[in-house]
Amino acid sequence: MDHYPALIVIAPLLAALLAGLAVWIKERLSYSIALMGLGISTFSAFKVLMQVINFGTIQYKMAGWAPPMGIEYRIDLLNAMVLLLISSIAFLNLLASCKSVTQETSDRAGSFYTIYLLFVTGLLGVSATGDLFNLYVLIEITSLTSYAMVALGDRNRGPLASLNYVFIGVIGASFYLLGVGYLYLKTGSLNMVDVANILSGIQGSSTVLVAFILIMIGIWIKMALFPMHIWLPNAYSYSPVAFARVVAPLMTKVMVYVMIRLMITVFGFDYIFETLNLSDAVVWLGTIAILAGAVMALSQTNLKKMLTYIIVCEIGYMVGGAWLGNELGMTGAILHIFNDALMTFALFLAVGNMVYKLKTVELTDLKGLFGKMPWTMAGFVLAAFSIIGVPPTCGFFSKWYLILGAFEAGAYHFAAALIISSLICAVLFFKVFEICFFESMAHGHGDSHPPVEIREAPISMLIVSGFVSLSLIIVGLYSGTIVNTIILPFLK
Amino acid sequence: MHWPIDLIVLTFVIFCAIAAISVKDLLGTAILFGAYSFVMCLLWAVMGAVDVAFTEASVGAGVSTVFFVAAVFRTSRRTKD
Amino acid sequence: MKFLGFIVVCLTGTLLLYGTGEFPDWGDPDSPASIHLSNYYIEKAVEETQVPNLVTAVLADYRGFDTMFETAVVFCAGLACFLLLRDFREKKERFYRHTPTRVILHVKDSKKVLKTGKEFEHMDKDWVPSDLIIRTVCRILIPFIQIYALYVVAHGDFSPGGGFQGGVIFGSSLILLAISYDLKTLVRRIKEKVLGIYAALGVLIYVGIGAICMAMGGNFLDYSKLVPIVPGDPHHIRALGMLGVEIGVGIAVTAAMVIIYINIVSEGKHDEGL
């Protein structure tokens, strides 16, 4: 009997509790405990992925009870990949954030690591679980930790942004819970596979329709799809950098994963695309999200804020792609979950390095940064190219699949939105490059600030940043392999 | 179960909820909110959900109200709506 | 905003009412929700777990994994309140009461500390009269509340209650101590460090029991694998496992509730409050 599926989630949880104890006994221990927990988790996730590729879906029965009675973890190719993605990003970020956590949270680093680990535990659990209610509890864990973290960042605006996030987050989670209640009323079960089996017999029911709408709205609120995105930019840009680096790439992507999981495993394509026929409306929603996100990003003057609007835009890609209703679109959406998580992580790592040295990332403060922090900027440029979709980087390939899917489904407006947003991103990032490269530092910073000597960020941050940026190209070159060994077999 | 009693309790719950969000004094809101939780707990006990009712009695009517009063003590009682 | 809110609320209400159209009648014993899983739990749970309170059996055993995260949520809330509000700076001004004359002194110099004891008494800025009746009644009540809380935790297998309710009751008995005396009394008796350690320790007991099951060769939280290391009737092993878990929940919840209360009521200063 091997316990890797459980260990993925339990190791960070145990580490969180031990770190919570260490806060009161010896605070310095908490960092190494956290590192160890996430290390074990990453290793187990890798093992599980290998097992799934070789032997197929793994089931793990919690407390030893058979599925509909107990809670089960059901790990197939999609889960396994998402789990590995989350745990490795969290691990790498922890490696990079040793210095910046001490800088930002001074005497509370131990508690920071505890909350950070609980957040990662929640995300891992969300991706591993096969139970609808367990999913709700885990979503709430991730949300509660994010509320705390957002409030810790900016002293002036953090708490207010966080409270707004609480209100919207609670509405989202409650809608999801209500949807699960409607499903439970009709099926009497909470296990995803079991619910799917019972649902196939009662597809015409209005209760199931309402449950579907409620669950989808709840998850869209949590993932910040365009009209429901208002909490995201403030929340993410005011949180401490070490946390923003992990919440920005992972939180929304995991919610997209949840949406795809519920669409495929619980409701089924037949129900969504043939019985309901909602595809067109949602693809339009995705199109609007892409354009709105891109346009709003264009009007920002703060680099962190600008990146958060790019996240809003990317969510449009994935939602639209998943709802195109064909295999290519879904492949593109799933591939984009991985790629976008990596790209956003690389961008935020670079921004983290800048914040560590500069304290603010207003665009006007970035003048002459190429000369001062060449390695950080190299990582930033690579990540930006990937967001724009320049060929050897991974961002290009997922966009390619999405555009092919859009043409196959006849959703030309979606394809047009993809291309326009790529152009807008190109404009955006070249504006940033121009500021960083051509305008020199001395002219911009007038008399108020004494000239500060800016050097490159600490080596630990640079190594991680460089590694992730290079991996963008590597993942891009191997995206054919990923599609063929993981995504296509999963969709079959 | 006697549905008229149930109906009266339910109406009372709604009355408490509306009162709690429309009173112009936050301490009053705290107490009305406690009353709301308590009547809700009664309703659940009538429906046979004893464990849920027990939890709501200790959490909703107990600890939540205390947190609420504590927060009002540290902020202000005044509200415009 | 009001108008927008009204529209959103009406839309949601219509959607929900539309959904209720196909609901089975309220209290219908043959509704789908009441036959599929529910019947299994009602008929098999006592046999399989030896716990007559089905809610506890399902909560701590069949769905014990949920409950573990629920406890982690409470722990997380306590930690979040600590992180958000805790302020280690000392307050500058202090208030004292001269006990024989009832005169109140306001000390503005932060360095000057009066010795409290027979003559002077520490006071809160927002003055609370010390009421003899309230103090005495609470002093008598608190031990009984605590014993009741322990009963609720321990008897959760047979009657309504369990770790969470018991923990909340125990926590509120400590809060009552703070309200009837003053916050300093509570903080002096139970140090912040102790609360922090207990909050983590409670959840750790839960996760630890699960991990021990895993080490003994079962799945995570599979209490039946604990037989070799737990003395007593092997048939009751699941009930004993649940009891252990509930104790962990109780400890964590008690500590978390007190942490949240102290931090909110004193704005993280831990000196004066309700």
Add this chain to the structure above:
Amino acid sequence: MTDLLPLIVAKYNYWLYVILMMIGLYAMIAKNNLIKKLVGMNIFQTAIILFYVSIGYKRDATIPIIQNAHGGHDAHNAVIHAADYINPLPHVLMLTAIVVSVATFGVAMALAVRIYQRYQTLEEDELRMRLVDIGPEK
């Protein structure tokens, strides 16, 4: 009237939970005071709990604690009929939901205290004015 009454009796719990939820949601969106919004949030969550508890109810059934089972071994001598006991699963789920809601409530209260410390107000419109006062963000 005669055929309306059974309909009301059959569904009124479900309708009233919708009303409670609408009250809570309205308070969350439209109220100006942050603490009032928090009350709305709690009403919203309790309404959902009411809904779940209503799902679990069964006519002519008792609370989900098996009778005469204290003995342990001889418990399964007596046959247990599923129709005699209320469905325990929604209760379990709602215990978890209550705990989650009180945890959120505690954190939200702490946030409200933090906001008041910084801005000396909890009214949203005043807060928006203060935010403009402190100037562009850093």
